[in-house]
Amino acid sequence: MEPGGLEWLLVPMQQLVSWGAAGAMVFGGVVPYIPQYRDIRRTQNAEGFSTYVCLVLLVANILRILFWFGRRFESPLLWQSIIMIITMLLMLKLCTEVRVSNELNVKRRSFADFDLNYFWHWSKFTDYVQCVLTFTGVTGYITYLWLDSSLFVETLGFLAVFTEAMLGVPQLYRNYQNRSTEGMSIKMVLMWSSGDTFKTVYFILNQAPFQFSICGLLQVFVDIAILLQVYLYSHFPQKPVSHTAHPASTKAL
Secondary structure, three states: OOHHHHHHHHHHHHHHHHHHHHHHHHHHOOOOHHHHHHHHHHHOOOOOOOOHHHHHHHHHHHHHHHHHHHOOOOHHHHHHHHHHHHHHHHHHHHHHHHHHHHOOOOOOOOHHHOOHHHOOOOOOHHHHHHHHHHHHHHHHHHHHHHOOOHHHHHHHHHHHHHHHHOOOHHHHHHHHHHOOOOOOOHHHHHHHHHHHHHHHHHHHHOOOOHHHHHHHHHHHHHHHHHHHHHHHHHHOOOOOOOOOOOOOOOOOO
8 A cells, every 4th residue: 555545544533633632632631620629529628739839830821811912823722721710719619618618707808908927818709800810910910001011921931931930839838837748639730740841841842932931841840849749748757937926927929
């Protein structure tokens, strides 16, 4: 059989692989949060999960969407950002409801208080939504004014992916503070690692903007650091560091 005779089979196969990779990019990013969401819902305890992970991903994906208006990239990456924003809002809603239900006789805090000591530790989900909408409105307006500046657009793109690259840092720091990874879903971190590796390879092969590839590699290194914490704290248990009493010291990062 001549090589050209296989084209009728290879072309559809290549298309299916392309669709599969695009689908993995769109929905693969939210998969790691499914086991964590289920664990929090089952145990009614959100102490092991850092809600600052949600903050990082919300900021990163909002900036990435704004970056798209200045420099168009592949649509699967755009849809990935939209799906991720929805997922993080759902995670925030659950964590807030669980935390508030476990806090008795604690003064309720809101976004309108503008108290930095309680930033991202509010009592209602609507306060988080207000904060996200405010950030989106301000950054969107600034982007609209500077959209014609290539320097601004490229900087915006770098900030978007660099912020996402810092995704694991709040969890890394929380584990360090607790001297433990108890309450953190190991499955979530393993899925982070595999997903970030796949994503970085996808960026490189599809010649995505260089910021995406560089920060993708940084994400993989942070994931590896968290997995090292899992190993160290499980094989060499340590006492948690004592902290001085402070209104914000008991809060989940």
